[in-house]
Structure formats: C-alpha cells, structure tokens
Amino acid sequence: MTLQRCNLLLIYGSQTGQAKSIAEDIKAKAESQNYDVEMLSMDESVEKDFRFVIFTTSSTGDGDPPENACIFWRKIRSKDLNEDYLKHLEYALLGLGDTNYTTFLGYPKSVEKQLQKLGAKQFYKSAWADDAVGLEIVVDPWIENLWPALENQLAHPHTIPDLVSVAKVQTESPNTNLPEAKIISKVDDQPLAMPVQKEVEEELEKCVVALASLKVSVSPLSECDLKVPLLPVSYLELKFNGELMVNVLRKPMPSSRSAVFQARIKSLKKLTGEKALKTTLQATLEFCPAEIEYQPGDSIGVCCANSAEEVDSLLRRLNMIEQADTPFKLKIKEEFAALKSGAKPKYEVPSHLPTLATLRFVLTRCCEIRSVPRKSLIRILADYSSNELEKRRLMELCSLQGSDDYTRLVRQPELNVLDFLNTFPSCHPPIERLLEQLPRLLARPYSLSSSPLQDSKSASFVFNVVEFPIQDGRTYERKGVATGELYRMFDKMKNTDSAESGASNSSCREYSLSIFLRSSNGFCLPKSSETPLILIGPGTGVAPFLGFLAHREELLKSNPNLPCGPVWLFYGCRTRDQDYLFKNELERWHSIGILTRLLVTFSREANPPQPKYVQDLIRQYTTPLVKLIEKGACIYVCGDAKNMAKDVMQALISAFQTARQMEEEEAKKAVIQLQIEKRYLQDIWT
Numbered sequence: 001m002t003l004q005r006c007n008l009l010l011i012y013g014s015q016t017g018q019a020k021s022i023a024e025d026i027k028a029k030a031e032s033q034n035y036d037v038e039m040l041s042m043d044e045s046v047e048k049d050f051r052f053v054i055f056t057t058s059s060t061g062d063g064d065p066p067e068n069a070c071i072f073w074r075k076i077r078s079k080d081l082n083e084d085y086l087k088h089l090e091y092a093l094l095g096l097g098d099t100n101y102t103t104f105l106g107y108p109k110s111v112e113k114q115l116q117k118l119g120a121k122q123f124y125k126s127a128w129a130d131d132a133v134g135l136e137i138v139v140d141p142w143i144e145n146l147w148p149a150l151e152n153q154l155a156h157p158h159t160i161p162d163l164v165s166v167a168k169v170q171t172e173s174p175n176t177n178l179p180e181a182k183i184i185s186k187v188d189d190q191p192l193a194m195p196v197q198k199e200v201e202e203e204l205e206k207c208v209v210a211l212a213s214l215k216v217s218v219s220p221l222s223e224c225d226l227k228v229p230l231l232p233v234s235y236l237e238l239k240f241n242g243e244l245m246v247n248v249l250r251k252p253m254p255s256s257r258s259a260v261f262q263a264r265i266k267s268l269k270k271l272t273g274e275k276a277l278k279t280t281l282q283a284t285l286e287f288c289p290a291e292i293e294y295q296p297g298d299s300i301g302v303c304c305a306n307s308a309e310e311v312d313s314l315l316r317r318l319n320m321i322e323q324a325d326t327p328f329k330l331k332i333k334e335e336f337a338a339l340k341s342g343a344k345p346k347y348e349v350p351s352h353l354p355t356l357a358t359l360r361f362v363l364t365r366c367c368e369i370r371s372v373p374r375k376s377l378i379r380i381l382a383d384y385s386s387n388e389l390e391k392r393r394l395m396e397l398c399s400l401q402g403s404d405d406y407t408r409l410v411r412q413p414e415l416n417v418l419d420f421l422n423t424f425p426s427c428h429p430p431i432e433r434l435l436e437q438l439p440r441l442l443a444r445p446y447s448l449s450s451s452p453l454q455d456s457k458s459a460s461f462v463f464n465v466v467e468f469p470i471q472d473g474r475t476y477e478r479k480g481v482a483t484g485e486l487y488r489m490f491d492k493m494k495n496t497d498s499a500e501s502g503a504s505n506s507s508c509r510e511y512s513l514s515i516f517l518r519s520s521n522g523f524c525l526p527k528s529s530e531t532p533l534i535l536i537g538p539g540t541g542v543a544p545f546l547g548f549l550a551h552r553e554e555l556l557k558s559n560p561n562l563p564c565g566p567v568w569l570f571y572g573c574r575t576r577d578q579d580y581l582f583k584n585e586l587e588r589w590h591s592i593g594i595l596t597r598l599l600v601t602f603s604r605e606a607n608p609p610q611p612k613y614v615q616d617l618i619r620q621y622t623t624p625l626v627k628l629i630e631k632g633a634c635i636y637v638c639g640d641a642k643n644m645a646k647d648v649m650q651a652l653i654s655a656f657q658t659a660r661q662m663e664e665e666e667a668k669k670a671v672i673q674l675q676i677e678k679r680y681l682q683d684i685w686t
C-alpha cells in the first residue's frame, strides 16, 4: 500500500560534490517511495513552503560553509530573524566532515544550532559522517532509517524518534537493523550462491594468501545475502551527429568563486634534490596584461584537465575511441523531459556538461574521471557486467555488507572508474551512464607564495607532484590531475630549454593555465604590522608564509620605519640538502630581521636531530611561545591536516598547560578562544 506522501525539500551544501551526490541518492530513494521532492543547493531560493526539509552539508576550509552555502549561512544568521522564524519547519540533518580537520563538522553543527535557535524542530536525529573513515558508515544507515522516521512523523507529529544510533547500526550484524531491506542473493535471475562461490574459490586458490582484493571476495561476504543500492535511473540520451558544429571550448566549466582567466606560466622550477622522496615545483604565473588584486594568504583555483593518455585509455576501454571527436547532442530522455509547463524538470543535464560537445572534451575538461566511484556507479557497473562472478563482486562492493571492502579496497587506494573497467573486463557500461554519474572536474586550490607588492602582474605557488604507483588495485601508474599536468609541462619545458640553459628553471611562452582567485577566509596578515606572528608551515605549508615575509620586506622597503612585531617561523622537512625549500630566502630574511626566529627541523637526517617535527620543536619553546601569544600573537598553521595540524594544536595545548599550569580542558578552551578571536588560523589539507 502506498502511504499518502508529502512534499520534501532536500537542501545540500557541497564543496567537492559529496554532499550533493548523497542528496541525489536521497532524492532518488524518496521518489521511489512516491515522495514529491525538490532538491536545491543551500544558496538557491526556495519558492514554496515545505514542512519537511532534509539538509545534507559538508564543512570546508576551516569549518566554513561550502561555496554554495554562504548566502544561506548569512541569511539564517541575520539579526532581523526572530526566534520562531523556522517554527513551521521539521528537519533532518546529515553533516559531512573529516576528523583530520580540527574543526570537524564545524559548519553542519553550526547550521543545526542556528536552525534550532530559529525554532525548527528535528524530526529525525542528525548524523555526522567522517570522510576520514568513510562517509558511508554513517550515511547508509542514516538514509535507511530516514523513511520510517518520516512516516512515523507523518503519523505522530512532533515526536523525535531515536532511530539512528549510528554506533548501534555499526556494531550490530548488518541485517538486523534494516527495515525494508532489499536483499539480493541472486543477480539477473541467475542463482548465484553455488556457481559463483565455486568460481570465487577457484580464484582464491590461485592466491598465495586468501585475502580479499578488488576482484575477489572471501567468506563471509562472498556467501551472504546483499543489500545493494537502488539502480539509478538512466535519464541521459546522447546522439552523435558529425554535422553538428561544436563550439564548446569557449564554455567555462569550473565552479569558480571569481572570474576565470588565463595566466601564462612564466617559469616552473624544481625545488627539491634528485634524491628527495617527493618532487616539489614552484610555478610562477604572469597575468598579462591585467593585474590581479590579491593579498598574501590568498589562493588560486587551477582549472586542470585530465591527461590525454588517460582519457584515451578510458575511451578505448569503452569502445568509444572512434567517436571521441564526433560532436554529440546530450539531452534528457523523452520520458523524463515531458513536463507540465512551468514545472521544474525531474532530471536535468548535469550543469557541468555541455549539451553539445565531443566525448574527448567532456572527459578531458568536464568530468572528474579520477573520482572514486560511488556505490551507485558500482551498482550500475554491476548491471552492465556479463560475467556473473564480476557482477557478484561489484554487487558486493556496493552493498551494505561490503562496506569494509569498499572502504579498504576502493576508497583508500583512491581507485577510479578506469581501474574498475580494467579489473572487470566483462563490464561494458554505455557512456551516458558514466556521464550521469561522474562528478564535475573541480579546480585544484593552491596557496599563493608571493606578495603583489613584489610584482602585481605575477604570482607563484608551490606544490608536491602527487604520485600514485600501481598497487592496491590501481591498474595504472598516475600522477595527481593538476600536479601531473604541471609536471608534464615542466618536463617539456625542461627538454626544450635544457639545450640552451641546462637549468631546471624553465620558462616558456606557450604554456598557460586557466585560474581564478580565491580570497582567503581570514588567513591573511593582521591589520597591524606590530602584531607578533607565529608561522607554522612544514614542507609546502611554508608557501603562504613566503608571501607574508616578502610582503613585509616590500612594506619595509617603502617605509623603513614601519614598526614590526616579532615573526617566528617553524619549518620542517626531511633532509637539509634535498628538500629544505627556500633555504636561501628564509635565511636571508632571518639575517635582515624580517624573520625574528627561523626554527627548522629535519625528520630524516642520518643522525636525526631532536626534535623531529615542527610540533616537537614547538614543545621546546613552550614558555616564550605562550608569552608571545599573551602579547597578542596570531598563530598561522599551514600544511598537512592529517598529522601535523592536529599535533601542532596538541603541542600548543600542552604549551598552555605547562606555561600556565592549567588542566588540559582549560588549556583546550584557551586554544579554542584563540580560534574564536581569529588568532589561530589554519590553511590545511588532507
């Protein structure tokens, strides 16, 4: 029996697309249960009243709202709103975050607080998903139990069922806590259990160690009934037409905060030695002829492209290489396009896809072909696999019961759709299915390492070339999308220039990047030059501080009497001679007093000095550091969120404990207070 369904509003705030795609999943599930659903980003305006709203939002920056949630955030904090402004609203909220960030779930938790402050009532317990361990651990059971909660609320308004205790769902056996479970024990009406199990066992016998891999599962997963996601609707239709004129190259694709423009690459310089574990490059861009207005601490978004080689491999594997450059028209299938006039269409061509283009273009410039396939895509891949063993394994990987395998074998090694297609040769999905599922190719952010006072028409940034070797299920070797593209440019420039200069500092006219400016959200120099600065940035985390220091030097050149507070820099790298970035510049700034203290530590010297890391170094300077903080210092932390940023915060908490003889809780509060006062600022990444 179909219950009487109500209207639902789904609102998402998403920076890199995960919250959006989860919202899309919720929408598909709601529609399959006859709810009338509208889905909007937080910043879009809502045109009618809804009783039930489901929020899905991530946190970005340093506990900040995603880019499509900033207007909403301002709106719901407006002083003009009274306390019953959202009294009519019943909400459920799913927050996404990452425990590697010290402001874990900063934004979703603030949204929840604000909703409650404005009188909105929770109809279902909020859930907090952690990208560091796998969002699906929390997301899947939360969505599963959303529907009974909603129905319960429709039947008995204003009771808050304690339905999802996530911990409970995780610790119980997968099948016990799942109402309306959709159990799959066979695929395509073929009995699976016995023959598949036999094939799995044969495969396993070939393995030296009976461990699960992307392709092979082991008991009990290989034997159990599976609960898999609904098969996403196929709504796109792509028609090739060689006669069409394609003019897409001019259509800007990236989601940018400000105008995208071309910047010439003035130079790409290798900063690390031959024996360094990582390759670090510095790119200097020239904005001809326009000047851009930026401040030290700002970053740029680089609109990168997927590698031609990788796009070719994908096209070849999809048997589409022949049509790679044939224009096509993309539209919604007839059955979904038919609308009452004025109504919002149920499906739309994803906004990052041009409706007239070529496959080479969309796969190179529009789609994140490197994204880790979501479970809905794996479900689709299973549907297009003719080999029953492969189909079963794909079903396992997208199932609730296979969540551990998904996290360990897919998510952690950052596999992509091409790895899947290479591993499951019987899988032949149509290109439309991939275009429906692949997210937008996002711009990659890089902190600027220069000051506009040095040269207003140029700016630099520093990056490590990201490497992914063939291992853990990866079927081909690759570099990061943007850093790989820049490295290829560096390689070509080096080869053309080396005949003349033999140098690794290369310049070349024909290389350029599409970029846009991202103003920092507080990670900038304080208004007063007298404010003491504590800069903590190991490795490429030193980048924004180079901008700060160069800026200070330029200011002092034009005003030698400028009163300046002390500046301490904590820097760390592996070895003195291979990856001490900007050694000469830092030492020069130290020698002329721009830097009051240059505190450097090396983690992999033959006779490693103590301390090893910046956080250890901080622990050695407890008393003077706390004194500096008491004099009003601003602390800036830049670099790796996973280990460094957390340890640095812990080291500062310990510093307060020691210097002020405080309990840990009190010391934590002191550090939180610094964050509130915007005197503890982070620009960190995983």
Ligand SMILES: Cc1cc2nc3c(=O)[nH]c(=O)nc-3n(C[C@H](O)[C@H](O)[C@H](O)COP(=O)(O)O)c2cc1C
Residues within 6 Å of the ligand: 013, 014, 015, 016, 017, 018, 019, 020, 057, 058, 059, 060, 061, 062, 063, 064, 066, 096, 097, 098, 099, 101, 102, 103, 104, 105, 106, 131, 135, 684, 685
């Ligand atoms: C640049 C960046 C900054 C982030 N900052 C935070 C943060 O401050 N707090 C947090 O809990 N998670 C943070 N995250 C993790 C995201 O919230 C998490 O990965 C989420 O799943 C992303 O969802 P989205 O793709 O919808 O934006 C950050 C992620 C990135 C890439």
